[in-house]
Amino acid sequence: MDDFYTLSELAEKCGARVQGNGDKQITGLNTLQNAQQHELSFLANPAYAKYLQTTQAGAVILSPDAALGFSGNALILDNPYLAYARLSSLFDPDIGGSEGIHPSAVVNDSAIVDPSAAIAANVVIEAGVQIAAGVRIDAGTVVGHDSILGAGVHLHRNVTVCHGVTIGDRTIIHTGAVIGGDGFGNAHADGRWHKIAQIGGVVIGCDVEIGNNTCIDRGALGNTEIHNGVRLDNLIQIAHNVIIGENTAIAAGVGISGSTKIGKNCTIAGAAGFAGHLTIADGTFISGMAMITRSITKPGSYSSGTGFMESREWRKNVVRFRQLDDLARRVKQLEKQ
Amino acid sequence: MDDFYTLSELAEKCGARVQGNGDKQITGLNTLQNAQQHELSFLANPAYAKYLQTTQAGAVILSPDAALGFSGNALILDNPYLAYARLSSLFDPDIGGSEGIHPSAVVNDSAIVDPSAAIAANVVIEAGVQIAAGVRIDAGTVVGHDSILGAGVHLHRNVTVCHGVTIGDRTIIHTGAVIGGDGFGNAHADGRWHKIAQIGGVVIGCDVEIGNNTCIDRGALGNTEIHNGVRLDNLIQIAHNVIIGENTAIAAGVGISGSTKIGKNCTIAGAAGFAGHLTIADGTFISGMAMITRSITKPGSYSSGTGFMESREWRKNVVRFRQLDDLARRVKQLEKQ
Amino acid sequence: MDDFYTLSELAEKCGARVQGNGDKQITGLNTLQNAQQHELSFLANPAYAKYLQTTQAGAVILSPDAALGFSGNALILDNPYLAYARLSSLFDPDIGGSEGIHPSAVVNDSAIVDPSAAIAANVVIEAGVQIAAGVRIDAGTVVGHDSILGAGVHLHRNVTVCHGVTIGDRTIIHTGAVIGGDGFGNAHADGRWHKIAQIGGVVIGCDVEIGNNTCIDRGALGNTEIHNGVRLDNLIQIAHNVIIGENTAIAAGVGISGSTKIGKNCTIAGAAGFAGHLTIADGTFISGMAMITRSITKPGSYSSGTGFMESREWRKNVVRFRQLDDLARRVKQLEKQ
The missing domain is CATH 3.40.1390.10 (MurE/MurF, N-terminal domain)
Incomplete structure (x- = not known):
């Protein structure tokens, strides 16, 4: 500055x-x-x-x-x-990285690091990693084996990129984010769970930004994909084999279950949740804390939940919600009379 | 491979x-x-x-x-x-760990590390830790003093196991998970909060898997317990003194408040929430984003919330939900007439 | 002990x-x-x-x-x-820190560290950081440049304090927390998102406690503020320019959107969510998983959502909720007759 x-x-x-x-x-x-x-x-x-x-x-x-x-x-x-x-x-008061590799960083001999990259203190770069020009990796971050970072990528402090992840040019990943952790894959047999190795990867496009402590799981088979220009806020869960379309923006605390495909140019407000294997149309808006349990084919604005109110009033209405089907039947009965 | x-x-x-x-x-x-x-x-x-x-x-x-x-x-x-x-x-394309202790790892002299364990770069092992045969600890992970890791445990990158945590054989803990952080314990007096030291521990069974950035708090007094075969996905909150029964599977984003006891073989879908001091029966299914405020004694499937709909329609129904108790009274009045 | x-x-x-x-x-x-x-x-x-x-x-x-x-x-x-x-x-069985700087820690020459501070293994202290008497920083934690830690601050393992963060005396920050990560700021133009540099800071008061994997974003312009005596549990999202008033306690999984101002002495239960730019009165209680979309000027207890019930019953009621506005109109019609 x-x-x-x-x-x-x-x-x-x-x-x-x-x-x-x-x-x-x-x-x-x-x-x-x-x-x-x-x-x-x-x-x-x-x-x-x-x-x-x-x-x-x-x-x-x-x-x-x-x-x-x-x-x-x-x-x-x-x-x-x-x-x-x-x-x-x-x-921006952020100082930025210092070109070169800090002496305390541990870089595997088989990694290819562009000389213009800035690798900070206590970073770990595992075997076979490729790091392009202008990459900045802040203190404490770990890049797993065989991952590829495009030009100008910025990994903030204490990020974890697991093995075999590909990250496009100029993408920014914030502190505590986990890219390529195992998806939640288990087969149930003999009264217990058997782990399914998650052997797919994660492919992140260019100009993406991923927030603090957000998790993007690797694919079970094939890849989880975050397309160009996507914006993800903090503490988001992206399960295995999810696809997020270009320029979609997702606010903090959202959870997207496995294999769901979110379209391009969607806006998803905080703490919304998506069931698995859905398809959401391009340009869809989802309001905060909405629960999306079926695919959306028609772009628009969608919501769920109830408004907030004083707890005393709320409790009465909650009781009535339990009886709502019965109430509707009684109204129908009255109408017949 | x-x-x-x-x-x-x-x-x-x-x-x-x-x-x-x-x-x-x-x-x-x-x-x-x-x-x-x-x-x-x-x-x-x-x-x-x-x-x-x-x-x-x-x-x-x-x-x-x-x-x-x-x-x-x-x-x-x-x-x-x-x-x-x-x-x-x-x-699985994951390379696996290299037997022995990486020179950059910091292992306290009083820790006991089996020679077959694989301790990666920049790992920290504190005083009094015991690490059994075949344990794998990936880069950047910290194991707090007096913790015990059973045979074949795998701690992924940048995991934190706090002090005095016991982890059973073959359990897998993913990146960013925090095992044994302080529970949320405060006494209110004189207009402010007084911290209650969290002096219990965490005991995790065998063949458990714990997802990325999931938090399992230590007990306030006595232990938080995760029993054998449990599966926890990412970004889950397990508060102090919670007990999770054998082979229960919990999807991402779930929160379980203090001292709640979840039974065996339960399945809990994403982002569900549990109040504290509840008991949930073995074999219970909880749907996504459900809010569980009382104990469940009868196994079954339980849900809460509303379906999603176009926001325009939703807003009208939300207004009516506020008046639901009144509506029910009016229907009763009509029935009397 | x-x-x-x-x-x-x-x-x-x-x-x-x-x-x-x-x-x-x-x-x-x-x-x-x-x-x-x-x-x-x-x-x-x-x-x-x-x-x-x-x-x-x-x-x-x-x-x-x-x-x-x-x-x-x-x-x-x-x-x-x-x-x-x-x-x-x-x-408390926690051993505590050892006075002085562990040889594996990386402390920038321009940082000022009080000799009574305890800096553990693999900690990174960046340029211009000021660390007061009695501070304890546990293994793997990173303190970003130009941050200031007051007397007796305790940063647990693998915490990240980003650049330009101020933390008051005796404040405790737990594992995996991210203080001062970028807020979610983007301008939409030409069909894509343009990042807004987050050039504000974070100011945390005295005697605050911040839970595991909680995220507190830096201000876009000006600061995010956490006032004295606040208690934050795990996995909480505090967006840019939020202000949390003195002695407010917030349970795990809560999300607070940008520029919202929470009063003093509030109690917010787990997984509640707040829209942005709201003002919440001092002494307000918010129940678990409540969705707060407007300001609250009158202290009291507020809730939203529905109670849980067996999924079979719930599905019927959910269908009726979709028709609630229609049902209310029909009751009105009946009353007219």
């Missing part, structure tokens, strides 16, 4: 028009409410427009419409939120 | 009868749809019978009935799925 | 009155049912009073009322549960 950027430099980086002082020095990025004089802010959600006139920000990213009534320094362009996204990395 | 097995060799390993060419060389295992000429496949689920006639598989594991109309190479026996489970490990 | 404490010593530590033999030697702590002659027990929950007369415990912590009918050795005071909490740490 440089000491500062001028407003003109930032305009160039995101394709904006400058209003006001292009030489204004910007050292950070913040919300309208909290930004200081040396910081850039942005207005993307109309609900925050009320903060525009009183913000202390040194400059604000605005749409042409929003800029009409604003006389301060501004970066003006059609999509302020996207501009914020693009400029945000300039102000 | 050998280069290949002949069909006759495989038949011997799983107790099958060979149909066709016993010298056929098999190098892998795959689904009927994807298997190639050198691969073995299987038919266990009648839904896939349609793929049998067109499969490219070099041989197929079949029941006697399914084999009637099939003229290709086959392994014939009563339980094809079990045969698949048994043969699967032959084709 | 000493070999034993006399009952008088224990009485002094928790402010109790001794009944019986103050020289009685106590070597452990256990439940009324399981305690042996050399162990201390306690009666806090009236449901366990039935075990008092038959307990083998060497002494029992009792309230004055409960002690009336008990002639054995006892520690008598008003809050037996709090006394149990306070004495529990005396009997």
